[in-house]
Amino acid sequence: MAATPIAVVTGASSGIGAATARTLAAEGFRVVLTARRKDRIEALAAELTEVGHQATAYALDVTDRAAVDEFATAFRSLAVLVNNAGGALGADPVATGDPADWRQMYETNVIGTLNVTQALLPALTASGDGTIVILSSTAALSSYEGGGGYVAAKHGEHVLAETLRLEIVGTPVRVIEVAPGMVRTEEFATTRFRGDTEKAAKVYAGVDAPLTAEDVADTIGWAVTRPSHVNIDLLVVRPRAQASNTKVHRTL
Numbered sequence: 001m002a003a004t005p006i007a008v009v010t011g012a013s014s015g016i017g018a019a020t021a022r023t024l025a026a027e028g029f030r031v032v033l034t035a036r037r038k039d040r041i042e043a044l045a046a047e048l049t050e051v052g053h054q055a056t057a058y059a060l061d062v063t064d065r066a067a068v069d070e071f072a073t074a075f076r077s078l079a080v081l082v083n084n085a086g087g088a089l090g091a092d093p094v095a096t097g098d099p100a101d102w103r104q105m106y107e108t109n110v111i112g113t114l115n116v117t118q119a120l121l122p123a124l125t126a127s128g129d130g131t132i133v134i135l136s137s138t139a140a141l142s143s144y145e146g147g148g149g150y151v152a153a154k155h156g157e158h159v160l161a162e163t164l165r166l167e168i169v170g171t172p173v174r175v176i177e178v179a180p181g182m183v184r185t186e187e188f189a190t191t192r193f194r195g196d197t198e199k200a201a202k203v204y205a206g207v208d209a210p211l212t213a214e215d216v217a218d219t220i221g222w223a224v225t226r227p228s229h230v231n232i233d234l235l236v237v238r239p240r241a242q243a244s245n246t247k248v249h250r251t252l
Contacts, residue, residue: 003077003085003183004028004030004054005029005030005079005080005127006029006030006031006032006075006077006078006079006080006174007024007029007030007031007032007078007080007081007082007119007224008031008032008034008075008078008080008081008082008116008215009021009024009033009034009037009082010034010035010060010062010081010082010083010084010085010116011062011084011085011086011087012031012033012034012035012041012044012084013033013035013036013037013040013041013044013065014037014040014185014186014187015183015185015186015213016084016135016180016183016185016213016214016216016217017033017035017042017082017084017085018044018196019214019216019217020084020106020216020217020220020221021033021044021055021210022048022216022217023214023218023221024080024082024220024221024224025053025054025055025069025126025221026053026221027221027224027225029054029079029080030054030055030163031048031053031054031055031056031058031228032055032056032057032058033045033055033056033057033058034057034058034059034060034062034221035060035085036059036060036061036070037059038057038059041057041058042047042057042061043054044057045057050095051156057094058071059176062085062108062112062113062115062116063107063108063111063112063115064115064234065115068116068119069119069173070121071119072119072120073110075120075123076123076126077123077125077127078120078123078124078127079124079127079129079130079131080130080131080132080133080224081116081117081120081124081130081131081132081133082133082135082220082224083112083113083116083117083132083133083134083135083157084133084135085108085112085113086105086108086109086112086113086135086153086154086157087105087108087109087188087191087192088105088147088149088150088192088193088195089101089104089105089149089150089187089192090149090192090193090194091146091147091192091193092146092149093145093146093148094148094165097148097149101149102148102152104147105149105150106149106153106156107151107155108153108199109153109154109156109157110153110156110157110160113134113157113160114160117132117134117154117160117195118166121168121173122190123175125171125172125173127172128172129172130131130172130173130174130229131173131174131176131224132161132164132173132174132175132176133176133177133178133220133223133224134158134160134161134175134176134177134178135177135178135180135220136157136158136161136177136178136179137150137154137179137180137181138179138180138181138236138238138244138245139151139154139155139245140154140155140157140158141158141179141236142244142245144245144246145246147245149185150192157219158177158179161175161177161194161234162177163228165231165233172228173179174228174231175231175233176223176224176231176232176233176235177233177234177236178216178219178220178223178232178234178235179234179235179237180211180216180236180237180238181211181236181238181239181242181245182204182207182211182235182238182239182241182248183210183211183212183213183215183216184204184210184211184212184241185212185213189201189203189204194212198209204206205250206250206251206252207235207239207241207242207248207249207250208239208240208241208249208251209239209240209241210241210242211237211238213240215237216237219235219237223235
């Protein structure tokens with residue numbers, strides 16, 4: 001009997017990461033949930049196990065390279081890596097943006113993705129049929145006012161995915177980039193505005209049906225489960241009410 005394929009999901013404590021873990025578990029993967037908040041991923045692993053899925057929680061900061069390398073020693077073979085850990089801080093213009101925010105966003109979104117991808121690439125290759133998913137954003141493709149730091153980080157993540165795909169072509173590993181537009185989750189905008197729920201709510205004000213975490217997870221699940229020879233290089237997913245980063249239909 002073939003072993004159950006393993007999928008690692010970073011940033012699995014909430015939002016898109018948690019929804020992706022649920023989706024991949026339902027698709028038959030044994031999911032390994034990583035995030036800094038140990039209590040959150042342990043609760044999710046227990047939830048998935050209770051309904052008959054296979055799930056393990058592992059507390060991990062993707063910016064800690066030594067910890068990432070230690071985590072990677074557990075895998076000789078790995079089917080899927082979903083690089084979801086990341087996020088935004090602030091919405092200040094370039095002229096007044098806090099360099100510390102820019103640095104933290106780059107460390108999490110780009111260096112964190114690099115750390116985990118480098119550490120797990122041998123196991124993904126050894127599987128003979130590996131898939132790397134990099135969750136970027138439409139911010140990886142075009143800019144908008146007040147988004148300079150986040151846009152710069154996500155552009156970095158996009159280029160990482162694009163370059164890696166060129167460099168490992170001919171190996172049994174796919175590189176898939178999923179770039180969501182406006183997604184309403186319980187934490188993304190609130191974290192960006194440092195707990196200011198009023199500012200966070202204004203992001204989605206008047207927008208009919210922004211994407212949900214489950215919408216994006218469904219997209220990731222679909223891309224990952226395509227036949228092995230099919231690579232979804234880049235998939236942009238937005239709500240119908242959003243035509244671009246700066247063009248959103250609102251009913252106010």
